[in-house]
Amino acid sequence: GQNIDQPTEMTATEGAIVQINCTYQTSGFNGLFWYQQHAGEAPTFLSYNVLDGLEEKGRFSSFLSRSKGYSYLLLKELQMKDSASYLCAVRYSGGSYIPTFGRGTSLIVHP
Amino acid sequence: DVKVTQSSRYLVKRTGEKVFLECVQDMDHENMFWYRQDPGLGLRLIYFSYDVKMKEKGDIPEGYSVSREKKERFSLILESASTNQTSMYLCASSGGTGANVLTFGAGSRLTVL
Numbered sequence: 001g002q003n004i005d006q007p008t009e010m011t012a013t014e015g016a017i018v019q020i021n022c023t024y025q026t027s028g029f030n031g032l033f034w035y036q037q038h039a040g041e042a043p044t045f046l047s048y049n050v051l052d053g054l055e056e057k058g059r060f061s062s063f064l065s066r067s068k069g070y071s072y073l074l075l076k077e078l079q080m081k082d083s084a085s086y087l088c089a090v091r092y093s094g095g096s097y098i099p100t101f102g103r104g105t106s107l108i109v110h111p
Numbered sequence: 112d113v114k115v116t117q118s119s120r121y122l123v124k125r126t127g128e129k130v131f132l133e134c135v136q137d138m139d140h141e142n143m144f145w146y147r148q149d150p151g152l153g154l155r156l157i158y159f160s161y162d163v164k165m166k167e168k169g170d171i172p173e174g175y176s177v178s179r180e181k182k183e184r185f186s187l188i189l190e191s192a193s194t195n196q197t198s199m200y201l202c203a204s205s206g207g208t209g210a211n212v213l214t215f216g217a218g219s220r221l222t223v224l
Contacts, residue, residue: 008151031210033210033212033213035213040218041217041218042115042201042215042216042217042218043154043201043213043215044215045212045213045214048210048212050210087153087154089154097211098144098156098159098169099213100156101146101153101154101155102153103151103152103153104153104154
């Protein structure tokens with residue numbers, strides 16, 4: 001398997017910054033996705049990284065290091081509505097190119 | 112603007128029943144997928160399809176089959192439901208070039224008694 005690892009749960013305070021890490025096997029890497037999923041809802045796309053570096057989208061940023069098999073999602077100025085699961089998914093070349101998902105990180109934002 | 116629609120949000124079935132889960136997308140996507148999502152296990156791929164009448168097994172196809180007779184519709188079939196198939200089922204589609212981002216439906220929560 002591709003062993004995509006991310007923490008099970010994290011907690012943070014409203015207004016703070018939180019970093020959610022994701023590690024994966026590097027062989028055949030072809031892109032990494034982050035999705036957000038609120039309880040009882042569909043996952044929605046947040047970001048896509050295929051090259052090394054930081055991609056910024058408003059309060060959310062995603063970083064990738066291909067050589068280290070490492071990514072993080074950075075959430076700034078946390079809001080209560082950011083309480084959700086964050087799913088890391090990695091696409092590999094060879095086979096079907098379909099992303100494989102990690103188990104997700106449940107983020108709880110406290111007032 | 113709903114793009115991926117799953118016909119049933121909640122279903123309760125009995126062991127041995129045949130179950131159909133329907134998914135329709137209006138984005139003219141070539142690719143469609145069925146995942147199941149269980150606590151602590153994340154999203155696992157059951158089946159996918161790259162084209163009409165085409166299907167490929169994912170990571171956990173046992174106990175499931177699929178049908179894609181039209182481009183916009185992808186159905187998941189449980190021939191004889193079992194209690195271990197109680198889960199949240201998510202349909203997704205993707206298409207075009209570039210990242211091929213998945214667009215998910217809202218999910219169908221199936222309980223098998």
